[in-house]
Amino acid sequence: MAATVRRQQLSATVPLLLWAITVVTTFALTAGWQQGETTALHQQPSHDHVCYRTVQNPYVYFGSKTTYGAVAGNDLQTPADCRPMQVWMVSRHGTRYPSQEMIENLKKLHDFKTMITTESMLCPEDIATIRNWKFNLTSSFHYMLHRQGIEELKSLALRLKRLLPQIFNSTFDKNKYKFLTSHKKRAQDSATAFYQTLFNQNPDKDLPIVQTSDDRFYLYKCKQIGDADDEKNDNKIQEVKKFEDGPHMRSVVSRVSMVMGLKQNLSYENVSLMWESCKYDKAWFVQTRPAWCSVFTQADLEILEYAEDLKYYYSNGYGNPMGEIMGCPIVKDLMDNFRNLSMSKTGPQGVFYFGHTPNILSVVTRLGIGKDSTRLLSTNFEQMKNRKWRTSYIDPFASNIIAVLYKCKDTYKAMILLNEHAVPMGRDQCRLCPWKSIEDQFNPITSSNLSCNLNICKNSASFTSMSLVLVIVIITYTSNILVK
Numbered sequence: 001m002a003a004t005v006r007r008q009q010l011s012a013t014v015p016l017l018l019w020a021i022t023v024v025t026t027f028a029l030t031a032g033w034q035q036g037e038t039t040a041l042h043q044q045p046s047h048d049h050v051c052y053r054t055v056q057n058p059y060v061y062f063g064s065k066t067t068y069g070a071v072a073g074n075d076l077q078t079p080a081d082c083r084p085m086q087v088w089m090v091s092r093h094g095t096r097y098p099s100q101e102m103i104e105n106l107k108k109l110h111d112f113k114t115m116i117t118t119e120s121m122l123c124p125e126d127i128a129t130i131r132n133w134k135f136n137l138t139s140s141f142h143y144m145l146h147r148q149g150i151e152e153l154k155s156l157a158l159r160l161k162r163l164l165p166q167i168f169n170s171t172f173d174k175n176k177y178k179f180l181t182s183h184k185k186r187a188q189d190s191a192t193a194f195y196q197t198l199f200n201q202n203p204d205k206d207l208p209i210v211q212t213s214d215d216r217f218y219l220y221k222c223k224q225i226g227d228a229d230d231e232k233n234d235n236k237i238q239e240v241k242k243f244e245d246g247p248h249m250r251s252v253v254s255r256v257s258m259v260m261g262l263k264q265n266l267s268y269e270n271v272s273l274m275w276e277s278c279k280y281d282k283a284w285f286v287q288t289r290p291a292w293c294s295v296f297t298q299a300d301l302e303i304l305e306y307a308e309d310l311k312y313y314y315s316n317g318y319g320n321p322m323g324e325i326m327g328c329p330i331v332k333d334l335m336d337n338f339r340n341l342s343m344s345k346t347g348p349q350g351v352f353y354f355g356h357t358p359n360i361l362s363v364v365t366r367l368g369i370g371k372d373s374t375r376l377l378s379t380n381f382e383q384m385k386n387r388k389w390r391t392s393y394i395d396p397f398a399s400n401i402i403a404v405l406y407k408c409k410d411t412y413k414a415m416i417l418l419n420e421h422a423v424p425m426g427r428d429q430c431r432l433c434p435w436k437s438i439e440d441q442f443n444p445i446t447s448s449n450l451s452c453n454l455n456i457c458k459n460s461a462s463f464t465s466m467s468l469v470l471v472i473v474i475i476t477y478t479s480n481i482l483v484k
């Protein structure tokens, strides 16, 4: 009986439902048709391209050219009952100018300013900004530190001084404060800006420059890895190339071309130049809305960002077995410093290294930060949307790893920060951890004599694939001992 009633109700509902669907569909089609007509009437393509001038919170995650302030944290502090005994830091140089080659290439964008047609989807304000875009750098700016980069290092030094007053309780003394910089000018200038702010004086002589035999910080002997900070196109990584030639990137190129109102697709190289200009202008003038950013949608910027993440993943990150090997000497230096201070109470109060993207990534990969359980591939962009390996967060301009050793009552504790975000460490994911547990976690890696140096790259002639296999086996083995 009840079943019959239900069946009757159902048979009454079906025609009603069909009718409703018909009405809604017809309405939607009519509305769409009407809209199409209106568009044709006003010679305006129907578009959803937002006006960059007025959009709220534009996307600012630009890989290794992200501005520091967009991603930095503020977790550095001294816990109650603790006293900071030593701070150890590796910093990338601040915001810089492009390479000489890139400066020449960016000049080509002048040709595109007038190519925007009346079919463009850009709002008039964005078009005007592109038409007024100027670029007047000469090649003498090649890789120089930008004024914004100096500010980044100065403000980092001010924060350290304010948050760790016990560390900076004395004038400069080379036994208390160790500085080391790469031989490149942008890193030296970053170190100098940092030094000046800490000690309110100029260094009396040039800050120490890393020796080419120093495996902690001189990484150029491992060619591909050491050079990843430079804007060179040779030796493109396969996975990056595939992604650049793939459907996602083709959709970016075609969207940008359409947004500019072009009949033909631009080349990827030219679209890539627009992105470079957008990123640099945003890093140099943080508060502005750069001209060339407006041709991209957020979806485009996420795709371009992934190409950059792939590049660093395979050059200096977990995608390259050498990536983890490279970080051993520098992480060993951190461990030795903290161990010496906690055991024999000897050592400096501050250790400061100034270098480049490969230096930061060598520490990051050796410490196991930003490691995904799935490999980044040219084919799994969608699946990796929530990946941990994001260059924008790991390695913006002026990126840094800061480790602090605290004395808390009778025990030593340590905190490791990436861009001033405390990194959860070890099995219990502590942010302020007993020093002993950090030591136990990394000891198996750093105490291995075989792999804690870059001899594998130094003797690349005698380097056989057999020895790489051996090292990888050892690394994999030690990594598995560590519970992440």
Ligand SMILES: *[C@@H]1O[C@H](CO)[C@@H](O)[C@H](O)[C@H]1NC(C)=O
Pocket (backbone or CB within 6 Å): 134, 136, 137
């Ligand atoms: C380049 O242009 C900027 C702003 O457009 C201006 O501030 C700067 O002085 C110019 N530099 C040179 C070298 O002409």
Ligand SMILES: *[C@@H]1O[C@H](CO)[C@@H](O)[C@H](O)[C@H]1NC(C)=O
Pocket (backbone or CB within 6 Å): 083, 084, 085, 166, 167, 169, 170, 349
């Ligand atoms: C500065 O602080 C360090 C570390 O807390 C301490 O060992 C040292 O004695 C202090 N030096 C001075 C001059 O106060």
Ligand SMILES: *[C@@H]1O[C@H](CO)[C@@H](O)[C@H](O)[C@H]1NC(C)=O
Pocket (backbone or CB within 6 Å): 250, 251, 253, 254, 263, 264, 265
């Ligand atoms: C532009 O590229 C897209 C994606 O590859 C393609 O579908 C489209 O046909 C191209 N347009 C022209 C005009 O070649």
Ligand SMILES: *[C@@H]1O[C@H](CO)[C@@H](O)[C@H](O)[C@H]1NC(C)=O
Pocket (backbone or CB within 6 Å): 108, 111, 267, 268, 269, 270
């Ligand atoms: C765009 O880039 C290609 C190289 O990929 C170059 O040959 C071409 O001249 C560029 N287009 C314009 C209009 O500059």
Ligand SMILES: *[C@@H]1O[C@H](CO)[C@@H](O)[C@H](O)[C@H]1NC(C)=O
Pocket (backbone or CB within 6 Å): 333, 336, 337, 340, 347
């Ligand atoms: C740690 O102490 C040992 C023994 O005094 C010394 O040889 C070594 O250089 C120290 N390491 C660091 C990184 O300070």
Ligand SMILES: *[C@@H]1O[C@H](CO)[C@@H](O)[C@H](O)[C@H]1NC(C)=O
Pocket (backbone or CB within 6 Å): 447, 448, 449
């Ligand atoms: C590493 O080398 C040191 C001295 O060179 C030696 O004392 C130590 O036993 C070696 N450790 C291993 C694990 O081989």
